Amino acid sequence: MPDETPTIPAKCLRCKADLATPIVCEGCRTLYPAPQTADYFDLLNLERTYAIDEGKLTAAFRAITRNIHPDRVSSQPEEVRVLATRLSANINQAYTVLKDPIRRAGYMLELAGGPSAAKARDVPGNLLAEVMAMRERIEDAHARQDPAELANVRTTVRARRAETLAIIAQRADQLTDADESEKTEFRRLINSVKYFDNILAEVHADPLADDGDHNLD
Numbered sequence: 001m002p003d004e005t006p007t008i009p010a011k012c013l014r015c016k017a018d019l020a021t022p023i024v025c026e027g028c029r030t031l032y033p034a035p036q037t038a039d040y041f042d043l044l045n046l047e048r049t050y051a052i053d054e055g056k057l058t059a060a061f062r063a064i065t066r067n068i069h070p071d072r073v074s075s076q077p078e079e080v081r082v083l084a085t086r087l088s089a090n091i092n093q094a095y096t097v098l099k100d101p102i103r104r105a106g107y108m109l110e111l112a113g114g115p116s117a118a119k120a121r122d123v124p125g126n127l128l129a130e131v132m133a134m135r136e137r138i139e140d141a142h143a144r145q146d147p148a149e150l151a152n153v154r155t156t157v158r159a160r161r162a163e164t165l166a167i168i169a170q171r172a173d174q175l176t177d178a179d180e181s182e183k184t185e186f187r188r189l190i191n192s193v194k195y196f197d198n199i200l201a202e203v204h205a206d207p208l209a210d211d212g213d214h215n216l217d
Contacts, residue, residue: 012025012027012028012030013030014028014030015027015028015030019032020045021042021043021044021045021060021064022034022035022038022042022043023038023043023064023068023087023090023091024064024067024068024087026063026067029067029072031068031073031080031083031084031087033083033086033087034086034087034090039111040093040094040097040098040107041098043064043090043091043094044057044060044061044064044091044094044095044098045060046060046098048108048111049173050104050105050108050168050169050172050173051169051173052098052099052104054099057095057098057099058095058099061091061094061095064091065088065091065092068084068087068088068091069084069088070084070085070088072084101165101168101169102168102190102193104172105168105172105186105190106187106190108172108175109172109175109183109186109187109190111175112175112176112178112183113183114175114178114183114184114186114187115183115184115187116187117187117190117191120184120187120188120191121191122188122191123188123191123192123195124185124188124189124192127192127195130160131195131199134153134156134157134199135199137149137152137153138150138153138199138202138203138206141153141208142208145208147208147209150203150206150208150209151209153199153203154200154203154209157196157199157200157203158196158200160196161193161196161197161200164189164192164193164196165193167189168186168189168190168193171186171189172186
């Protein structure tokens with residue numbers, strides 16, 4: 001089993017085949033520890049861009065998973081089995097993060113040196129007042145037993161969520177060249193989506209809004 005290396009190898013050290021991913025050779029199925037310099041995009045052999053092709057993402061994930069699954073190396077020495085388990089966890093985490101638009105945006109921000117959610121919890125300045133107004137509309141709808149108004153609130157929240165995601169998508173690929181204030185504002189945009197999701201989840205579960213529409217997005 002090759003030793004861990006700080007760089008991403010271009011070829012398999014055993015069979016010299018080109019490596020599509022730095023953690024396994026598709027030719028001889030030799031496993032490699034994930035290089036410290038490899039990010040989630042590297043592990044899945046994807047370009048580092050926000051607009052991911054989900055079909056390519058899923059295909060890459062499945063192809064790699066087949067080669068690193070612990071069951072495939074069950075007869076190998078313990079160190080190989082341990083490595084396969086660790087790599088499976090790595091690739092599952094990479095897939096989970098990159099598949100989700102919000103988690104993907106946060107990950108790209110951290111790769112660019114921006115603040116994590118734990119370090120920056122604030123939101124755009126006008127958002128809290130906006131959310132309060134939305135909740136007041138929900139309360140008024142309940143007071144009047146008005147499902148149409150509740151549906152209108154849901155439409156408004158979905159539109160604001162979509163608008164925020166569009167801004168995130170527009171700015172995500174520019175993070176490397178962004179200054180600190182721009183990265184902080186990007187984190188605020190990411191954080192704001194959680195507020196929209198919370199309202200949508202509440203409306204989704206509200207009996208007054210039970211009109212057969214069970215989509216949160």
